[in-house]
Amino acid sequence: MSADHVSLVDVNNFYVACERAFDYSLRNRPVVVLSNNDGCVVARSQEAKDLGIPTGEPFFKIQRYMDSHNLAVRSSNYELYGDMSARVMELLGRFGTWHEVYSIDESFVGLEGNLEQVRSTAAQIRAAIDKTIGVPVCVGVSSTKTLAKLANHIAKHNPGLGGVCVQQLMDPEVLGSIMNRVPVTDVWGVGRKTGAKLAAMGIETIADLQAADPLAIRKKFSVVLQRTVFELNGQRCIGPVEERADRGQVMFTRSFSTPVRTYEAMEEVMSIYAQKAASRLASEGRYASLLTVTAGTSRFARGEASFPSAQVRLPRPTRDPILLSKLAIAAMRDLMQPGMDYVRGGVILSGLSDTPGEQQLDLFGQNVDPAAQEQENVSSVVQDISLRFGAKSIGLGHAGLARSPEWSMKREHISQRYTTDWDELLVVRA
DNA sequence: TCTGGGGTCCTAGGACCC
């Protein structure tokens, strides 16, 4: 980051916007997108927000709105969202002096020039994304990331601004009244718990936090919140977003559509999830040195709970799907209590590196263990195929996908994969 | 009946060493 301006660009109600970009029947009516398994609401259109539907609301509680308020419902379609995100990010990369992708629908972009020029560039970004991709974005501009987030928040809540807010161009009185009114929990990095603790100290609004003593904040909380105070005062201290390839772990965890109770079903889960996680590692060209398996009963159920979790240190960095699958199955078998209703489970790979561990070779350069050598060969073939044709194309043992397991994900309201699947391309009739 | 998934960062505390 240089001595220019920081902007935050994000898509309004991203998942809903993606669905709407391809389906005109979803415009001007309440729309929600559901989590995996169609469990609860993860994204809402403005109309759905106006109906009072909160994020995280279980689907069954709002199903009645489908009839009474013409509510449209979609299962989440991550192929579509990932593809739309890539298009937005590619376009954003053409504007600005630097570009950091922060999440699936948010980027920080460095903008140069005087404030009027910056406002004009922000408006161009907005128009370009709307025209070529068909999703609405808001742009907030200020001197630090935390303030740019805040400016974006202001742009979103004040339609009169036309989706762009350059904080330095705001009327100081208007800005001041916002800072004195907006609760501190709306600041990036201040959540519910910290908000409650701050409130107990009399720090309730953004202006209160801005005026707080950074040293006192550091002592009572952490350097994280201290940095937030600095950033609110225009001092940049939040560094660049790390590149994805450097990140620390790969997870594959899911809720099941029906509970898993037996060793056999759990083995199937662990086997498939370990292979999915391994295939993700392969696509990123990385290897793991630590395997974690988890499972859990419902947090909402009465009666005895069970949250088995174990870590397995791998003998050497690997992404071998057979090895990971076997180890995950074995670790979970020792821990789970058959008969309990497990509603979720997962596999986490961490301790990631770019190079595999050394194989143990004998004096003649042969692998010490012929069985291990053979497994090595099979695994690399499996990895090769799943890299070329996708993880669904091949599976080992339990993961042979001749049938979908009973517990696998429910997606009853899925939209078409307009952009990523040849069989579901949008047909335009002229 | 039905309640998401995938991450990051920081801190405290224990084990171990000199």
Place this chain on the structure above:
DNA sequence: TCTGGGGTCCTAGGACCC
């Protein structure tokens, strides 16, 4: 047996984010 401090490394857990 008791006395002491400083340092590193690792892990678990908390808090937050989208």
